Amino acid sequence: MKLKGAEIFLECLLREQVKVIFGYPGGSVLDIYNHLYDAKIRHILVRHEQAAVHAADGYARATGDVGVCLVTSGPGATNTVTGIATAYMDSIPLIVFSGQVPTPLIGNDAFQEADIVGITRPCTKHNYLVRDVKELATVIKEAFYIARSGRPGPILVDLPKDVMRESAEFHYPEQLTMRSYRPTYKGNKRQIARAMEEIHKARRPVIYAGGGVISSNASKELTTFAKKINIPVTTTLMGLGGFPGSDPLCLGMLGMHGTYRANLAVTNCDLLIAIGARFDDRVTGDLNTFAPSAKIIHMDIDPTSISKNIKVDIPIVGDVREILKDCLAIISEEKIKKEPRAEWFTEIEHWKATHKLSYKQGANIKPQQVIEKIYELTRGDCIIATDVGQHQMWTAQFFSFDRPRTLLTSGGLGTMGYGFPAAIGAQVAYPERTVIDIAGDGSIQMNIQELATAVQYQLPVKIVILNNHCLGMVRQWQELFYDKRYSQSTFEAHPDFVKLAEAYGAVGLRASKPDEVEAVIKKGLSTPKTVIMEFVVEGEEGVYPMVPAGAPINKMILL
Amino acid sequence: MLHTISVLVDNKPGVLARVAGLFSGRGFNIECLAVNETLDPTVSQMTLVTRGDDQLIEQIIKQLNKLIDVIKVVDLESGDYVGREMALIKVNVDDTKRSEVLSIIDIFRGKVVDISPSYYTIEVTGDEDKVKAIIELFRPIGIKEIARTGKVALTREGKERKP
Numbered sequence: 001m002k003l004k005g006a007e008i009f010l011e012c013l014l015r016e017q018v019k020v021i022f023g024y025p026g027g028s029v030l031d032i033y034n035h036l037y038d039a040k041i042r043h044i045l046v047r048h049e050q051a052a053v054h055a056a057d058g059y060a061r062a063t064g065d066v067g068v069c070l071v072t073s074g075p076g077a078t079n080t081v082t083g084i085a086t087a088y089m090d091s092i093p094l095i096v097f098s099g100q101v102p103t104p105l106i107g108n109d110a111f112q113e114a115d116i117v118g119i120t121r122p123c124t125k126h127n128y129l130v131r132d133v134k135e136l137a138t139v140i141k142e143a144f145y146i147a148r149s150g151r152p153g154p155i156l157v158d159l160p161k162d163v164m165r166e167s168a169e170f171h172y173p174e175q176l177t178m179r180s181y182r183p184t185y186k187g188n189k190r191q192i193a194r195a196m197e198e199i200h201k202a203r204r205p206v207i208y209a210g211g212g213v214i215s216s217n218a219s220k221e222l223t224t225f226a227k228k229i230n231i232p233v234t235t236t237l238m239g240l241g242g243f244p245g246s247d248p249l250c251l252g253m254l255g256m257h258g259t260y261r262a263n264l265a266v267t268n269c270d271l272l273i274a275i276g277a278r279f280d281d282r283v284t285g286d287l288n289t290f291a292p293s294a295k296i297i298h299m300d301i302d303p304t305s306i307s308k309n310i311k312v313d314i315p316i317v318g319d320v321r322e323i324l325k326d327c328l329a330i331i332s333e334e335k336i337k338k339e340p341r342a343e344w345f346t347e348i349e350h351w352k353a354t355h356k357l358s359y360k361q362g363a364n365i366k367p368q369q370v371i372e373k374i375y376e377l378t379r380g381d382c383i384i385a386t387d388v389g390q391h392q393m394w395t396a397q398f399f400s401f402d403r404p405r406t407l408l409t410s411g412g413l414g415t416m417g418y419g420f421p422a423a424i425g426a427q428v429a430y431p432e433r434t435v436i437d438i439a440g441d442g443s444i445q446m447n448i449q450e451l452a453t454a455v456q457y458q459l460p461v462k463i464v465i466l467n468n469h470c471l472g473m474v475r476q477w478q479e480l481f482y483d484k485r486y487s488q489s490t491f492e493a494h495p496d497f498v499k500l501a502e503a504y505g506a507v508g509l510r511a512s513k514p515d516e517v518e519a520v521i522k523k524g525l526s527t528p529k530t531v532i533m534e535f536v537v538e539g540e541e542g543v544y545p546m547v548p549a550g551a552p553i554n555k556m557i558l559l
Numbered sequence: 560m561l562h563t564i565s566v567l568v569d570n571k572p573g574v575l576a577r578v579a580g581l582f583s584g585r586g587f588n589i590e591c592l593a594v595n596e597t598l599d600p601t602v603s604q605m606t607l608v609t610r611g612d613d614q615l616i617e618q619i620i621k622q623l624n625k626l627i628d629v630i631k632v633v634d635l636e637s638g639d640y641v642g643r644e645m646a647l648i649k650v651n652v653d654d655t656k657r658s659e660v661l662s663i664i665d666i667f668r669g670k671v672v673d674i675s676p677s678y679y680t681i682e683v684t685g686d687e688d689k690v691k692a693i694i695e696l697f698r699p700i701g702i703k704e705i706a707r708t709g710k711v712a713l714t715r716e717g718k719e720r721k722p
Contacts, residue, residue, distance in 0.1 A: 121577060122584045126627040129573075146627060180569055180630040304621040307614065 005133045005164040006031040009097070010039045012140040015172050018068050020044060020059065020428055022052040026072020027112060028099025031164040044428060044457060047449040049076050051421035053083020054447070056094045058422025060087075061408045062383055063429045064217065066147050067094035073101055074112030077158075078119065082415060084154045085123040089412025090238060091215055093152035095143050096120075102162035103131055117158050125153030130160070133168040141173050150183030151302040152215055183301060187318035192326050195273075195297045195314045199327075200335040202271035202295075204344045205231045208254065208283075211238030211411065212276015212300060218321035219243065219404040222275065225324050228331055230341060232348060234262040236277055237396055238411040245400035251348070252357070255283040256547045257393040260355035260556060263547070265348055266291050267554040274298040276320040279309040280412070281549075289552035299323045355545070355558055357397050364538040365514050367391060367466040370521070371398040374436065374464065377521055382406070382434035385423035387443030388414045390472035393543045395438050417446025420463060424450060427459040434462070434525065441467040441494060451504035454530040462524050463532045465497055468539045476542045480557070497534040506530035561590065562616050563642055563712050566605040566623055567631040570596060574628045578605060581626065587611070587619050591644075593709035602630065606642075606711050635712055642712035645684045647672070648694065651701030652679050660700060667693045678703060 003011065009032055013021070020042040025033045036043060046052040049071045056067030067087075071080055077098040087094050101110040117129045126146050128139050136159075143155040199205060213222050213235075219242050226233050226249055233243045234251040243250055252259035254266055266272065272294040277283070284290040287309060298305075298312040299320050306315040316323055359368040371394050374382075380400060385408040386392040392409055401407050408426060410418040423437035437444075444465050454461050474489040498508030507529050511520040517535065524533040545556035568574045575594060582589050590608040597604050609619060616634065623632045635642070652660050664671060664681055667689065673680035683693050687710065694705065 117573065118576070121573070121580055178627075181627050302625070304618065304625050306621075308618060311614070 001170050002167045003170040004031070004035075004167050005136055005159070006035045008133070008136050008168065008170050009140070009159065009164065010035055010041065011170060012137055012172060013041060013068065014039075016066070016140070016144045018066075021068050021070050022046055022055040022059070022425065023070035024049050024052055024072065024076060026076045026099060028073035028101060028161045029070060029159070029164075031161065032070065032099075032159070043070075044424075044453065046421070046453050048447065049079035050083050050417070051424070051447050051450045051453070053080045053094070053096060054086065054415075054418050054421035055425035055428070057083060057087045057092050057418075058385060058408045058425030059429050060092050060094050060425075061422070062405050062426035064405065065093075066144055067092070067425065069094065069096045071096065071098050072112065073099040073116070074114045076112075077116035078114050081119060081123065084120055084156065086410050086413045086415040086418060087154040088123045088125065090211060090410065091152050092154065093147040094154045095147055096154065096156045098156060098158050100129065100158045100160040103160045104162070106160065116156065120156045123154075124156050127156040127158070129158040130163055133163050133166040136163065136168070137170065137172050138176075141176055142178065145176055145178075146181065150181075184317050185301075185319040185322050187299065187316040187323035187326055189326070191314060191316045192323065193330065195316060196327055196330050198271055198295055198297060198314065199229060199231075199273065200332060203341060204269045205271040205273065205341075206251070206265050206269040207231050207233040207273045207275060208236070208266065208277055209233055209239040209242050209275045210236045210277025211242075212320050213239055213242035214404045216276065216301070216319050216321040217404070218276070218324055221321055221324035221328065223247070225328055225331075228328070228333070229336055231273070232265060232345075234258070234266065236280070236283055236411070237409060239277065240396060240407050241401035241404045244402040246402055253396050255280075255553060256285070256549070257397065257543050257545065258547075258553065259357060259397075260545055260558065261348055261351035263545070263553040263556060264351045267552070268347070269294045272296045274300070274312075275324070276300060278305040281309075284309065285547050285549075285551050285553040289554070358559060359541070361514070362538060365511060365517055365535050367468070367535070367537045367541055368394050368398050369514065370464065370466060370517055370535050370537070371395055371438065373517055373521055374438075375399045377518070377525060378434055378436075380406075382436055383408065383423070383426045383430070385409065385419040385426065385435070385437045387419040387437075387439045387446075388416045389440050389443060390468075390476065390541070390543050391438050391440045391466045393473075397543075416443035420444060420447050420461070421450050423461045423463075424454055424459055427454075427461050428457070431459075435460075436462045436464060438464045438466070440472060441465055441469060441491065442471045448500070451501065451506055451530065455505040459530060460528050461530055463530075465532060465534045466537050467494070467497070467534055468537050468541070469494065470539060472541070473543070479542070480546070481548070497532050501530075501532035504530075506532060508532045508534070510534045510536070512536040560612075561608055561610050563606065563608050563635040563640065563710060564620065564623070565633045565635055565712060566607065566629060567597070568603050568605060569628040569630065570601050570603040571628060574603065575605075577626050577628060578623070581622055582609075585622065587615070591709035593711050595711070606709065608710055633714070635714060639715040640712050641715060642686055642710050643684055644687060644690055644708050644710045645682065646690045646694065646705060646707045648681045648683065648697055648705050649703040650679050650681060650697050651677060651703060653677065656700055660697070663693065663696050669693065
């Protein structure tokens with residue numbers, strides 16, 4: 001059967017069971033949009049291409065499926081770069097299909113031409129320029145396979161306009177043979193046995209779990225493993241929800257804004273078991289004093305993550321779920337009993353009691369209070385998206401994530417403007433679930449145009465704006481490290497967020513005093529529409545504990 | 560220390576940019592680089608020389624392996640190998656220097672590949688030290704210009720290699 005490139009493209013998406021595309025049309029992709037008109041794939045029209053990528057990213061994080069975007073050439077494609085880099089840093093499977101000028105014009109500085117393959121080479125897992133319609137189906141098959149396998153990541157496929165108009169025999173390959181790409185899933189048995197030997201005899205062990213636990217769907221295995229072998233668990237920002245936050249073994253997040261007990265436990269442990277984590281600088285602080293007396297076991301699917309920042313004693317390359325299953329198979333409960341860890345747990349309890357996460361109530365609304373209230377009223381049964389900054393850290397600290405894929409946040413790149421479109425993506429995937437974007441007054445304005453998208457598709461996303469009238473995290477650094485010289489971190493003009501919501505056809509609510517918080521959240525959560533809930537919060541609140549950048553993580557600035 | 564790394568890649572457009580971009584983006588050094596088609600026209604071989612301690616070299620090799628188009632990476636330093644480079648050197652010659660230049664060429668088993676009244680263009684092949692040595696000998700005589708290839712290398716047969 002001969003099909004046009006644009007038809008082949010859509011047929012391939014159907015074969016890959018794509019249910020929704022987030023996109024924005026333009027000259028180079030008009031042929032695709034023309035065929036999309038009759039296709040059985042839902043299309044969500046965003047208001048800015050960056051938001052299309054974040055929405056596909058939020059969709060991918062919430063579901064575990066590959067997110068899909070479609071944008072035009074030139075500016076349409078360059079607008080996706082921040083979204084692609086965000087997904088790349090957090091290993092999120094998504095594919096951006098970008099239009100390109102016709103092949104004879106490539107390199108001619110044609111209208112709306114950009115070398116998007118060149119631009120995105122360092123921030124994609126892989127990318128393609130399709131020059132021949134006969135290659136199209138294979139390229140798309142490869143793109144989906146590469147995006148979701150191994151350490152997942154974003155792929156860009158550049159589609160010149162003439163290739164979309166040419167015809168070819170359509171044949172979707174059943175199987176792929178890629179001689180140069182074969183991810184390792186099974187961990188080495190001998191390494192696993194060595195690791196288990198150390199785990200059995202450790203007196204002061206800690207598990208340090210990252211986003212890999214979530215992307216490999218290993219939460220169940222991790223939870224069983226930690227409980228069976230009685231080891232406390234700290235997670236990274238990306239790992240939140242990978243182990244139940246309310247479990248007694250949970251130490252909370254570690255690192256720059258980690259809990260006192262997590263940071264001290266890591267500093268004083270004799271065995272650190274890193275699972276799907278990458279020893280990011282926001283986690284380790286000073287590398288020389290990170291877990292200084294510990295043996296380190298590192299399970300990760302990406303060999304480059306191992307011994308990149310910290311020398312690892314027992315590396316195990318593979319899918320962490322597979323590795324944990326193999327570990328569970330050789331656990332010896334007898335051996336564990338021989339080595340009592342009571343002393344270790346007493347010490348952790350002591351740290352927990354001395355410096356709990358806390359904040360002081362005041363005359364103004366405290367941002368932490370809003371987050372705690374959201375947790376209380378939803379009982380944690382919701383998907384939370386965040387932007388980046390203080391509100392993101394407070395969410396990580398004060399919302400107890402018990403299930404995987406319930407926190408959508410830009411951990412690696414730290415992208416302001418991520419949360420709202422990501423929440424849209426999650427809400428598209430799960431129309432019945434409560435999806436809440438917790439944002440700051442700065443970051444919400446980086447993609448606020450998407451209110452129109454949410455309203456158009458009747459997506460009942462709840463936007464919580466913690467409005468402190470400043471860039472809180474920037475301000476906090478200026479307060480602590482730049483002599484309180486608040487350079488360009490205060491907003492002297494803001495829109496009226498309630499009226500803004502109304503102007504877009506959404507619902508706007510505001511709380512200005514502590515006793516209004518509960519009523520506003522209740523009202524917002526029970527309104528089946530797109531809602532902005534603005535909370536005018538204390539402007540000078542800081543996020544604590546805090547480890548100054550590059551300092552040892554046990555040297556925290558405490559409240 | 561210097562490491563010579565052999566990289567087999569899919570012979571596709573953009574592969575060189577991926578490898579070069581990896582080195583510049585991660586702050587790794589490339590001292591020299593040679594790229595050519597292999598017996599199999601769908602595969603290219605890159606031979607690159609880079610500098611770093613063991614941990615850095617390990618990271619470079621892992622990062623190269625992570626590129627989708629890379630088929631195989633071998634750190635030639637982990638075993639025995641033959642490495643050669645070639646230089647074309649244009650040397651100033653007048654009547655007083657001609658015999659000296661010719662005897663140096665003879666010692667180094669080089670060849671004169673072009674002659675003009677005042678210049679010899681000399682071809683010399685060898686390992687890095689040999690090429691360096693002949694350049695140093697010609698320097699006081701007067702070198703007009705030099706063109707050098709990067710190093711190409713193959714493993715020696717029949718030698719055990721570390722994995």
